[in-house]
Amino acid sequence: MIRHETEEEFFTRMKELANKLDNGESVQTVDSISFEDIEEYLLYSCGTFNTEDCISAEDIGKLIFKKGE
Structure with a gap:
């Protein structure tokens, strides 16, 4: 899904999503x-997106809870 x-x-x-998982709900x-940014999507869709610029799932988790403080 994009x-x-x-x-x-x-x-x-x-x-x-994290709250559902914490509550034991299935997802x-x-x-x-x-x-x-639509320009990033266009770069991704034509295969020129630089994956070195991607963020890891671990870092996403850290950002989610940092922003929610």
């Missing part, structure tokens, strides 16, 4: 990638 969403929308969605798994 999403176009703001940084705020992304972190809201991830925090909601549907899906492979997805999100872009805030």
Whole structure:
């Protein structure tokens, strides 16, 4: 799944997902990638996106809870 969403929308969605998991609720798994900037999506879709600029899942988790403080 490819999403176009703001940084705020992304972190809201991830925090909601984390809360569901913390509460023992089951969640549907899906492979997805999100872009805030349409130009990044265009680079990704044509294969010129630099994966070295990507953020790890661990770092995403740290950012989710840091932003929610």
